[in-house]
Amino acid sequence: MALVIINPKGVAPWIDALKQVDPNLDIRTFPNDSNREEIHFALTWRHPYGIFKDYPNLKCISSMGAGVDHLLRDPELPDDAFITRLVDPYLAKDMAEFVLALIMNHLRDLNAFKIKQTQVIWKPADYLRIKDVKVGIMGMGAIGRQVASELQKTGFNVSGWARTEKRGIGLTVYSGLTEFPTFLNNTDVLVCVLPLTEATKGILNKDCFKQLPKNAFIINVGRGEQVVEADLLQYISEGHLSGASLDVFTEEPLPIDSPLWKHPRINITPHIASITNPESVAAQIVENYYRCKEGKVLLNLVSREKGY
Helix, strand or coil, X not given: CEEEEECCCCCHHHHHHHHHHCXXXXXXXXXXXXXXXXXXXXXXXXXXXXXXXXXXXCCEEEECCCCCHHHHCCCCCCCCCEEECCCCCCHHHHHHHHHHHHHHHHHHCHHHHHHHHHCCCCCCCCCCCHHHXXXXXXXXXXXXXXXHHHHHHHCXXXXXXXXXXXXXXXCEEEEHHHHHHHHHXXXXXXXXXXXXXXXXXXXXXXXXXXXXXXXXEEEECCCHHHECHHHHHHHHHCCCEEEEEECCCCCCCCCCCCCCCCXXXXXXXXXXXXXXXXXXXXXXXXXHHXXXXXXXXXXXXXXXXXXX
């Protein structure tokens, strides 16, 4: 039984990390792998669609990150292969720190001062305080809970929203579409960490934005397809939203002709909120590899129906 790594960004760090855990692993790399009938386990990120049909004995396909939408979009994904994702103990912490940085940047409007600096303008301005800002987090999985916890430690008033009921999280969590308006009405900074599913695609739209208080701010570190960009631009331009910080986009890299690039109230970052560290997840991958080999229940299984 062999493992193949399919990653256009490079495979060397992944091979090194896996070999540190188990030097005896039979690791192949796409597209130079041969004898594909020997490969039962694939570790991948943004694979070429349709490629898995060339692996007749594939039993498990593991995402290289927490997201699996890049896998589930493949119309030729094998029906009989298990799909798993990675749970990086550092990824959620990195995400929380990134979101905190974006919120503090918003509260102090530091981007506006950077613009004034380039114009040689000395002009103080008022700012928002942590105690006066309500942060709402869309998505109460492992990442959303970590973000909420870090923000609470900093002193923010935090609530959450999930599509299904969540209990024992340590904050007010609204659930379902019936409680979504109440959640939005009580949110000054809206943070999206939702997985991408058919239900969450386009969820950040004008119907959502108009239910937020005036001058609310949007942060999206979930997936780009969750934002209706035209609606976001409209509500910022009309003054209902104060701005947005976007780390993910429907098309990446963001096209050079996108109006998002030059909008003064929108911050753009190139999908760097949190990046999976091969060393921190290598043991998890190896364990799933052997679970797969022995026919045991796999870690972090993904529901194709739910999309996460």
